[in-house]
Amino acid sequence: MKAAVIVFPGLNRDRDMIAALTKIGGAKPAIVWHQDTAIPDVDLIVIPGGFSYGDYLRCGAIAARSPIMDIVRQRAEAGVRVLGVCNGFQILIEAGLLPGALMRNTSLKFVCREVKLEVVNADTAFTRGYRHGQIIRCPVAHHDGNYFADAETLDRIEGEGQVAFRYAQGTNPNGSINDIAGVLNAGKNVVGLMPHPENLIEAAHGGDDGRALFAAALQQVA
Amino acid sequence: MKARVIVTLKNGVLDPQGQAIEGALGSLGFSGVAGVRQGKVFDLEVPGTDAESARSQVEAMCNKLLANTVIENYAIEIYN
Numbered sequence: 001m002k003a004a005v006i007v008f009p010g011l012n013r014d015r016d017m018i019a020a021l022t023k024i025g026g027a028k029p030a031i032v033w034h035q036d037t038a039i040p041d042v043d044l045i046v047i048p049g050g051f052s053y054g055d056y057l058r059c060g061a062i063a064a065r066s067p068i069m070d071i072v073r074q075r076a077e078a079g080v081r082v083l084g085v086c087n088g089f090q091i092l093i094e095a096g097l098l099p100g101a102l103m104r105n106t107s108l109k110f111v112c113r114e115v116k117l118e119v120v121n122a123d124t125a126f127t128r129g130y131r132h133g134q135i136i137r138c139p140v141a142h143h144d145g146n147y148f149a150d151a152e153t154l155d156r157i158e159g160e161g162q163v164a165f166r167y168a169q170g171t172n173p174n175g176s177i178n179d180i181a182g183v184l185n186a187g188k189n190v191v192g193l194m195p196h197p198e199n200l201i202e203a204a205h206g207g208d209d210g211r212a213l214f215a216a217a218l219q220q221v222a
Numbered sequence: 223m224k225a226r227v228i229v230t231l232k233n234g235v236l237d238p239q240g241q242a243i244e245g246a247l248g249s250l251g252f253s254g255v256a257g258v259r260q261g262k263v264f265d266l267e268v269p270g271t272d273a274e275s276a277r278s279q280v281e282a283m284c285n286k287l288l289a290n291t292v293i294e295n296y297a298i299e300i301y302n
Binding site: 057058061062065094100101103104105106107108146148149150175 | 234235236238239242286287288290292293
């Protein structure tokens with residue numbers, strides 16, 4: 001499986017993401033700068049975390065409107081897997097590729113700590129390395145991760161298996177509605193999550209609970 | 223034409239910043255203040271002299287960028 005990482009000015013987790021994809025996938029992903037006019041023919045497109053455009057206007061809002069996102073949207077519609085982590089999740093939400101909105105944490109504080117995640121839907125290209133209901137560890141680092149969706153959208157995504165991950169065991173760090181930490185699109189080929197699985201993939205990180213997400217995302221469907 | 227866009231959170235959307243501001247007002251002695259909601263104001267100049275055309279341009283800007291209509295409402299004022 002080939003992967004590409006989209007880089008916007010102001011991202012800072014792109015190196016961690018590239019390292020994780022390289023270690024787990026065995027090949028360095030293509031690096032696509034936001035001004036590039038094409039994305040190579042890949043099976044997985046990843047938007048990493050950071051602070052694109054300084055979080056001006058709203059987190060992810062300006063990156064979501066850059067021309068490269070039109071290509072990401074076309075690929076997503078064609079079934080290519082798309083993963084957004086942290087600011088990448090905010091960008092996918094602002095681009096309308098995922099439902100809902102991400103707002104300021106209810107604490108109004110930047111949170112940087114480890115949380116517990118429940119794998120809510122283990123039947124997707126990203127999560128099939130986990131068991132349904134499995135609790136995994138994962139670090140978070142964000143100021144605007146408070147997931148919100150109106151009642152109708154919430155009912156739909158809960159009913160259609162579009163909630164991928166939930167904060168578990170009282171570790172919701174940001175006030176997200178229904179403890180939602182990560183969501184999928186209707187086609188289940190686009191996922192976004194606030195936590196950073198790329199920062200927990202090997203013993204030196206203190207654990208490797210995030211590894212299975214990349215192993216699955218980088219694996220061909222049998 | 224000059225335009226002012228006021229972006230506010232929709233009813234029912236939690237506003238922790240508004241709550242913190244409300245708490246700060248209370249601690250400054252402004253007792254009884256309730257329902258504080260914060261938002262954003264954009265002032266911009268748009269080409270042309272027709273108010274209706276200016277309004278429709280700004281409306282498109284609001285829908286495409288200035289507001290996140292999942293959680294925010296916007297109001298547009300047009301000036302000469």
